[in-house]
Amino acid sequence: MSNTVFTTDELEMPCPECKGKGEIVSHGKSTSCTKCEGKGVIMTGLGQTLLHFVKKHL
């Protein structure tokens, strides 16, 4: 796999809701971020397109 077409930055980006931490801290308690499901990253439009394509052809 030496020929990388996409970088991960193009497929996912840090979640703006939790700032990439995957959890939201409020009132001293941390809860898993619902927007990114605790992953800390959310998929970009290109990432979704690629995932859709991969699922379709597997």
Ligand SMILES: [Zn+2]
């Ligand atoms: Zn998040």
